[in-house]
Amino acid sequence: MSGRVYPIPGGLHPAEHKIESSAAPILTAPLSERYVVPLRQHIGQPARVLVHAGDTVLKGQMIGTPDGRISAAVHAPTSGRVVAVEPRPVPHPSGLPDLCVVIESDGQDAAVEMRPIAWRDMPPGELHKRLSRMGLAGQGGAVFPSHVKLAPGATPIETLILNGAECEPWITCDDRLMRERAEAVMLGAEIMRHTLGAKRILVGIEDNKPEAAQAMAAACTPYQAEVVVVPTRYPSGGAKQLTQLLTGLETPSGKLSPDIGIQVFNVATAYALQRAVELGEPMLSRVVTITGHVREPRNIEARLGTPIEELIRLAGGELDHATGQIVGGPMMGFDLQDTASPLIKSVNCIITKSDALFPPHPLPMPCIRCGQCALACPAQLQPFELYWHAKSKNFDRARAYKLFDCIECGCCSHVCPSHIPLVDYYRFAKSEIAAADRAKQAAEIARERHEFQMFRQEREKQEKAERLGKKASERLETGAVAADDPEAARKKAILEAAIERAKQAKENVQPKNTENLAAEQLRQIDEIEARRQAAEDRQDAERQA
């Protein structure tokens, strides 16, 4: 059942801590009283909200519509009443609140009508369109909207890779899902293969999950699919790393695997897709590992929007001396700022910390350039050089040393004998560079618009002068004004032109300066226009009253 495994550079093998949560079967969370559903649960543009406070919604009803090309829909997890649409705490490293729809459950769990999609008879383009309203987003961590990845691209896809590596310590949600629902996962993968027109499916699973590998191998039989067991070595589950492990191909820098004819999906995404197609159910729930310093670590299938504190309660609650939570795995996750934050599409694991399991970070020492980080780096970077330049805010040099090829896997920080938080420096440098690029772009747009304005003003001035001159000479020719009084003719012409101008200004009720705008800005303007109209109506009404 196992195909060839190709070598990959770097990586490491930290203590796994998988058995804590992998023993118990997946628990289905009971209905919550209240769900907080953020509109930004994926990479790209957040969904645009469709409901207002006071609306009633049904389970599966779309409450946020995809906005732009890279965006995903958001659906109501149960039936009930929308009590608020406001910023609430969300699982995000910033700890900043983000726009959420708060739904109070009515206990009925009444759903909108869900119809299966007859995918076998559907042309791939059509299926892709239907899926774009299902809210699917990659559940491995990057949360890229799935329908975008299923759209036909420039390069034909040869191989579909199903990512069941789950290389981060502590996390077992994919493991349990593959063990318990292998057939549904494989059916989802087959639908993906069909949509992409790929020739084969490779399922990559680390060798520390033999039960999952066995179950998946059995479920592979009806399809052009094969399970490849890869050695347990973090970060084998990175998309580029797994691609290389299974095919030997290196994804070029700045490109994605589809550019070399490979598409990678997480097993949980395949499962969600299967539900979307076979049951017609949009993405409403996911399996999440609740582990660490809790009474009964386990996997829970919960609806998106369930408060995380409730999930921790379902895992028996925190033990004494807990010191907060990690969202995601211990290598790439982040600190949860508020346990009232909801479960969202990207959250695969919540680890409750304690000082014993996660000792406080030791004091960093100076870098001694020992090179351990370079040996561990799966991207074959020189992390100590990047650290040097990021620390001194020498961003151009950091970029020249390929900062943006860093996948932030954390291997370098893990092995650093000086305990330097290397990845923190890279994240800082990357976001500073991105912000500088954004500012540069904004300045560029502002410059262009300013130059265009100056050009327009100049043009208008010229046109006006031409019109003026033409009118004046016309008058002179028709002899309406005495030819022997040029001064009077000039004055008359000016007056005439002023009247003309006023007339034209009256006609110009439509704004004229909205040319050359992006769709996003035009939309914003439309919204503003609508608001303006409403305000004017209100003013009119007030005046009349």
Place this chain on the structure above:
Amino acid sequence: MIGSPFILKEHNTVLFTMIKVMAALIPGTLAYAWFFGPGIWISLIWCGLLGIGFEALALLIRGRPMKPALSDGSVLLTAWLLALSVPTLAPWWLYLTGMFFAVVVAKHLYGGLGQNLFNPAMVGYCVLIVSFPVYMTQWAAPVTLATYVPNLADAFNLVFIGGNITPDAYTSATVLDTVKTVVRGGHTVTDALVQPIHGLIAGKGMELVAVMYLFGGIFLIVNRLVTWHIPVAFLAGIALTAGALQMLDPTHNAGPLFHLLAGGSMLGAFFIATDPVTACTTPRGKLIFAGAAGFLTVIIRTFGGYPDGVAFSILIMNCAAPFIDAYTQPRVFGHAQGGKAAK
């Protein structure tokens, strides 16, 4: 606030790294004490105390926190390496001068641990050999050749108080020195190699100490504290250059084996050239850096004014290390060789 990863490798600190390197020095040091008497223990302890003292002083003046810097063990390694590079039984102020230049000048004036351009122990050594060449060539004689072998108490007296015993009774020139003097005197290298200081292959006693350093170095490579690149390239640089010179002029030049086991070759290959702070860090850079250092070592030994060239060649290559690194950056994942994005 420090973010992910939230788990760090266990038993992985700078101190632990330094301790492992020092552990690798133990066999060589024991062999040294066995062949050259217990004087090494005096210089070792004295250098260690001086190192801690100077480190604390430098930190105090720089207003830096004491505890983390003193507990990283790096200054003890520097002291150990200097003690092994300077003759034992020399007067106490010689070590003091050496350690001052190693710790205060070479390390802290450049910004402390991790910031220094030059290997501190080698800077200390070079200052001493340039300033006090006489003391620096009076090495403790192998116990089998010495007319007087001081015990521990005698050694302490010799270092700190001085004595009325003439140094000729307990010191001798090294084998590299002997070769240089004899060949300069118009004789052949074979004449030098029959002197009593010459053992089987190189210096009597010293050749076995060098073998012990080699064992310690293999321990470092097995434990992944250093990669194979620098030691192999350094020793290959020495062997190839020595071999070439011997082929050109066999009467005046000793062979590769002699050069590999004489002087500081082994210590330099595994413990000094491999100092990650001052060496190259890219795989290709390491090969160039160490190969060139090995080449320079033999050139200095053969044509230079000083008997050994390990310290000078490593310091010269230290200067070039950042430059070499910049031009030997390894291929990054997803890029074609040479840094452009792969197709």
Place this chain on the structure above:
Amino acid sequence: MISAVVVMAAIGLVLGAVLGWAELYFKVAGDPLADKINDVLPQTQCGQCGFAGCRPYAEAMAKGEADINRCPPGGEAGIQKLADLLGVEPKPFGEGVAPKPKSVAVIDENTCIGCTLCIQACPVDAIVGASKQLHVIVADLCTGCELCIAPCPVDCIHMEVVHETVNNWKWRYPVIPIQQERQTA
């Protein structure tokens, strides 16, 4: 003697010809330095520097007629970049000139009388509206130059600081608790 003079004169002629040719051949249209400076400026077009926009200020700096510390929207970082580009020492902002947090203008929709004065004042056409109709500012295009505030006859425009959101949030520079260690040491 004569031959020396002739040779020197010939060399002078040849070199002069080469220089003249190079002058023509490598001639660059426009002022590349002003372009480079303009690229560094934030393009707010606010006129706080005393010039009628970023481009005129850049040209003045290129000619050496203006100081580099007159652009508050560029901030200290902007001064640093200008200093690097022009090879001069960075200078602090002068009296009464200080960078402010990035803001955008907002029109109070209930007070606006639709006079179009702000539309004419906006250097980047970021205000939408027409005569006798409410004007509204497109936040994404607003550079925060404040030029629209003064012309408004009913004082209905105010500046709002752009707050940090999940969208524009940046990772912080890692803070290492070295102070703590110093106390315990």
